[in-house]
Amino acid sequence: MKNTVKTLAYAGSLGLLVACSGQGTGAPTASAPAAPAAASQAAVEAAPAASAASADIVTAGFMPNGAVRKPSNYREWVYVGSPLTPNGLNGGAAPFPEFHNVYVEPSAFEHYERTGQWAEGTQIAKELVLVRSNNNAEDGSSAEVSGVGYQQGEFQGLELSVKDSGRFSEMPGGWAYFSFGHQPEPYNASAEAFPAEACNACHEASADTDFVFSQFYPVIRAAH
Numbered sequence: 001m002k003n004t005v006k007t008l009a010y011a012g013s014l015g016l017l018v019a020c021s022g023q024g025t026g027a028p029t030a031s032a033p034a035a036p037a038a039a040s041q042a043a044v045e046a047a048p049a050a051s052a053a054s055a056d057i058v059t060a061g062f063m064p065n066g067a068v069r070k071p072s073n074y075r076e077w078v079y080v081g082s083p084l085t086p087n088g089l090n091g092g093a094a095p096f097p098e099f100h101n102v103y104v105e106p107s108a109f110e111h112y113e114r115t116g117q118w119a120e121g122t123q124i125a126k127e128l129v130l131v132r133s134n135n136n137a138e139d140g141s142s143a144e145v146s147g148v149g150y151q152q153g154e155f156q157g158l159e160l161s162v163k164d165s166g167r168f169s170e171m172p173g174g175w176a177y178f179s180f181g182h183q184p185e186p187y188n189a190s191a192e193a194f195p196a197e198a199c200n201a202c203h204e205a206s207a208d209t210d211f212v213f214s215q216f217y218p219v220i221r222a223a224h
């Protein structure tokens with residue numbers, strides 16, 4: 001029953017997901033924090049709120065205007081799983097027709113292992129990777145030496161979530177969500193937070209542990 005409710009919540013928000021993925025690059029939106037017109041006031045007005053992260057958590061880098069910098073070494077973080085929603089199983093047009101490779105920053109992972117909580121300052125990266133194109137059948141699968149199935153092809157986008165209820169006090173759960181582009185590399189060097197209504201509601205309603213979809217990540221399920 002729980003699963004049915006979650007599936008419906010996910011399907012209900014898909015339109016929103018498609019709409020916000022179209023923004024693609026984290027470009028400023030009407031409801032994102034606006035840059036002040038007067039340059040002399042920029043530093044004062046755009047100064048970010050103090051982080052709530054404790055000293056033992058490796059935090060994201062932020063620009064003076066509050067945009068987050070793309071983490072450089074996320075592929076060396078703790079790899080926790082790869083949900084897949086291919087076009088072939090979504091009527092030919094999945095909102096995210098890729099593998100979603102998810103990585104947790106190691107100090108945040110270690111804190112979760114110990115406590116079962118996502119620490120203030122936690123960073124989680126989700127890299128999108130296209131289904132490999134080879135002898136693909138109509139459902140997108142390929143026949144390979146290991147059998148018929150789905151393999152990973154090219155990189156196709158990068159997203160990041162950051163929990164910091166000091167810096168993002170207005171965001172539900174203190175989580176902020178970013179995209180460095182839904183595109184092949186190179187990704188954008190920085191990204192502004194999406195408005196809460198674009199991302200937080202689905203995560204709040206359907207994810208198992210504090211906005212994080214741990215039900216899809218075996219490494220997180222095994223960690224605590």
Ligand code: HEC
Pocket residue numbers: 009010011013014016017020021083084100102124125126159160161177178179194198199200202203207211212213214216
């Ligand atoms: C319709 C529901 C939905 C919406 C809306 C949504 N997500 Fe997610 N998100 C998911 C699901 C499901 C996962 C689990 C991994 C997967 O299947 O991709 C996820 C996982 C993630 C992760 C990996 C960490 C985690 O929390 O599990 C990041 C980062 C992420 N999403 C970013 C975003 C961003 C950025 C937005 C807004 C533009 C957004 N999401 C909006 C459903 C959603």
